[in-house]
Amino acid sequence: MLPRVSGWWMWVCLGFLAAAFPARPEPFSDSVQGWSALSLRESRPVQGVKLTIGHVTLTLAAGDAAYVVAGGETVGLFFRGDGTLDYISADPVEFPVLTYNLRKNTGLKAAGDKALAIQAKLSEVLWLTGGVSLPELPKEGTGSPLAESFAAHVKKYGKVQATPIAHEFPAWRANGAARPLVRAEVVCGGDELVYGYDGLDAKSESLLSIRKTPPRDQALQDRLELTVLSDQPVGRDRRDNLPPRYILTDVDLTVSAPGGKEVAITAVETVRSLADGTRVLLFDLYDTRFAWTNVALEPRHLRVKGVFDETGAALAFDHRKDEVAVALRAPLSTGGVAKLRFEIEGDILFQPQGDNYWELGVEPWFPQPDLAGQYYTVHCTVKVKKPFVPFAPGKTLRRVEEGEFNVLETRIDKPVQFMVVLAGKYGYEEETKNGVTVRVASYGRKNDMGIKKLMNLTHKVIDYYEGFLGKFPFEEFNVVEIHSWGFGQAPPGFMFITSEAFNPIGDRLNELFSGGVNERFSHEIAHQYWGHVVKMSGHEEQWLTESFAEISAGLFIRDLRGKSDFDGLRAVWKSRAKESADSAPIPLANRLRAESDMATASRYRTYLLYFKGPWILDAVRQEIGDEQFKRFLSSCQATFRWKFGSTKNVQAVLEAVTKKDWKVFFDDYYWGTGMPGK
Numbered sequence: 065m066l067p068r069v070s071g072w073w074m075w076v077c078l079g080f081l082a083a084a085f086p087a088r089p090e091p092f093s094d095s096v097q098g099w100s101a102l103s104l105r106e107s108r109p110v111q112g113v114k115l116t117i118g119h120v121t122l123t124l125a126a127g128d129a130a131y132v133v134a135g136g137e138t139v140g141l142f143f144r145g146d147g148t149l150d151y152i153s154a155d156p157v158e159f160p161v162l163t164y165n166l167r168k169n170t171g172l173k174a175a176g177d178k179a180l181a182i183q184a185k186l187s188e189v190l191w192l193t194g195g196v197s198l199p200e201l202p203k204e205g206t207g208s209p210l211a212e213s214f215a216a217h218v219k220k221y222g223k224v225q226a227t228p229i230a231h232e233f234p235a236w237r238a239n240g241a242a243r244p245l246v247r248a249e250v251v252c253g254g255d256e257l258v259y260g261y262d263g264l265d266a267k268s269e270s271l272l273s274i275r276k277t278p279p280r281d282q283a284l285q286d287r288l289e290l291t292v293l294s295d296q297p298v299g300r301d302r303r304d305n306l307p308p309r310y311i312l313t314d315v316d317l318t319v320s321a322p323g324g325k326e327v328a329i330t331a332v333e334t335v336r337s338l339a340d341g342t343r344v345l346l347f348d349l350y351d352t353r354f355a356w357t358n359v360a361l362e363p364r365h366l367r368v369k370g371v372f373d374e375t376g377a378a379l380a381f382d383h384r385k386d387e388v389a390v391a392l393r394a395p396l397s398t399g400g401v402a403k404l405r406f407e408i409e410g411d412i413l414f415q416p417q418g419d420n421y422w423e424l425g426v427e428p429w430f431p432q433p434d435l436a437g438q439y440y441t442v443h444c445t446v447k448v449k450k451p452f453v454p455f456a457p458g459k460t461l462r463r464v465e466e467g468e469f470n471v472l473e474t475r476i477d478k479p480v481q482f483m484v485v486l487a488g489k490y491g492y493e494e495e496t497k498n499g500v501t502v503r504v505a506s507y508g509r510k511n512d513m514g515i516k517k518l519m520n521l522t523h524k525v526i527d528y529y530e531g532f533l534g535k536f537p538f539e540e541f542n543v544v545e546i547h548s549w550g551f552g553q554a555p556p557g558f559m560f561i562t563s564e565a566f567n568p569i570g571d572r573l574n575e576l577f578s579g580g581v582n583e584r585f586s587h588e589i590a591h592q593y594w595g596h597v598v599k600m601s602g603h604e605e606q607w608l609t610e611s612f613a614e615i616s617a618g619l620f621i622r623d624l625r626g627k628s629d630f631d632g633l634r635a636v637w638k639s640r641a642k643e644s645a646d647s648a649p650i651p652l653a654n655r656l657r658a659e660s661d662m663a664t665a666s667r668y669r670t671y672l673l674y675f676k677g678p679w680i681l682d683a684v685r686q687e688i689g690d691e692q693f694k695r696f697l698s699s700c701q702a703t704f705r706w707k708f709g710s711t712k713n714v715q716a717v718l719e720a721v722t723k724k725d726w727k728v729f730f731d732d733y734y735w736g737t738g739m740p741g742k
Contacts, residue, residue: 093380102134119269122191158294271295310345347388406431448487452470498530533698597706
């Protein structure tokens with residue numbers, strides 16, 4: 065649906081009901097076309113009509129309404145007039161972030177104790193339904209013309225960057241229309257809202273607000289973003305991982321970059337259905353990628369030339385809003401497997417700040433499901449024009465020259481997420497110790513001193529972690545310099561690290577950012593365990609990657625540099641955790657938004673994941689001692705090895721290791737906003 069939100073509930077509508085449109089089979093392309101060209105039937109005057117599902121009720125007190133048509137079928141209604149929106153959040157876990165986001169992004173308020181109620185006057189509604197009934201509009205009377213207002217509404221909400229309704233509803237129909245799907249677009253004074261209810265896949269209901277793009281970003285003026293105000297699970301426990309409809313199990317990538325902006329990508333993908341009747345697959349895939357040039361944002365485009373099944377037959381697809389929907393020729397049963405070949409091309413390569421490298425990073429540059437569906441092995445072949453040198457995660461199968469091109473072929477035989485490819489002017493060295501080949505590449509020139517220093521540090525960190533986290537998960541590990549400052553990133557078997565790590569006594573910027581390099585470096589290496597061996601199924605579980613990597617890095621710093629350095633790190637964790645703790649519980653940190661102060665909201669999100677998370681883990685360590693704490697971390701690695709972790713199961717592991725009940729601790733400090741050791 066929206067940012068992939070949804071739910072399941074009984075639908076009740078007061079008043080007379082008309083039958084919902086039937087869920088009969090329909091060609092995918094026809095369905096997409098119908099939902100791409102919504103139209104209205106005649107307008108009627110209405111009074112006292114109620115639209116309700118889950119925790120929302122829209123009361124259309126007085127005004128004009130008309131049925132909405134997609135492909136000749138009635139699929140919703142459009143209303144203009146006076147009415148009210150009533151929404152209830154019954155999930156106390158989200159109360160802090162709901163309150164914060166309402167205050168920072170809308171003119172709405174929530175009131176209540178055991179539940180938070182939002183009420184607002186509305187003036188316009190587009191209510192679209194699948195599998196539920198619509199109220200019966202009067203058969204007589206002529207309402208005010210609505211066509212012009214409807215066209216303006218569709219145009220405005222069509223700018224929202226989320227799953228388009230032309231994918232959402234056709235996929236619902238093809239994949240299992242027995243469960244309800246509702247999308248409501250509601251104008252409440254100065255607030256433009258989207259309500260979503262998905263009983264099929266996401267099993268959640270949500271209330272979101274449209275976020276305006278900052279005026280300085282001219283290239284983004286036709287793109288509107290959504291802020292999650294509320295997102296409540298329905299018919300499931302928030303603490304359990306939500307199974308995806310399908311998982312991506314293997315990817316065979318060929319990336320060809322002949323120079324300049326252009327790239328050609330062939331992706332042969334194997335998917336396995338986890339739900340019966342899977343016919344339409346939704347993948348994230350750029351159609352527009354923005355290049356950050358020295359002048360302004362520049363839109364670049366990716367085009368799907370074709371999608372083919374294992375026999376070579378072309379499949380119907382639709383690519384828009386950074387998503388591609390693909391219709392299989394026959395539905396998959398649970399456990400059923402399909403192999404798809406995507407042929408893709410575009411001009412999405414760009415060299416940041418004019419530097420001599422480009423990166424296809426942890427973004428949808430090839431078709432991928434949401435995080436919970438990313439569980440794939442990879443074979444990758446990269447062909448780039450000289451003098452660029454390619455890098456990609458995995459065991460090196462060959463690195464050769466073919467005429468004007470440098471070619472790299474790699475394989476990852478463990479299930480991963482976050483596949484990347486990078487190429488540029490680099491010099492590198494590699495060294496194998498204890499079965500792990502470390503390859504360090506410096507940008508622009510071969511920095512022998514920096515390479516040697518980081519090679520030694522990498523082996524030292526790996527050796528330390530192997531002492532309690534287990535064997536290093538990859539045979540090869542790439543450390544690649546990014547010509548910038550102050551950050552690191554850790555794809556599988558890979559680390560991007562900025563220039564100060566290579567040249568701590570270089571220019572002023574290098575010196576400014578060189579403080580804490582050892583901690584950042586060890587944090588990124590820890591991600592090979594926390595992030596790839598133990599995976600996050602979604603953004604609500606991101607602390608399993610960030611907070612656990614940070615506490616592991618803290619232990620390394622303590623044992624490398626001494627207790628005083630660790631105490632200094634702990635002091636930072638505590639102060640920043642206290643600053644952000646009231647804004648949201650850790651699992652909902654990624655929801656934080658503030659339209660008028662994005663920097664603060666972003667800072668709080670970072671503080672919760674990178675500072676409060678390790679602070680509460682360190683509180684556990686102090687209570688149970690180092691030996692038991694390392695046994696706990698080791699047990700998590702063993703229990704969730706190459707699997708998706710969950711905080712619910714992490715708590716169970718801790719209780720098994722310590723023979724103690726940790727429910728109150730997690731309820732207060734992880735699911736709540738409390739701070740241990742105040």
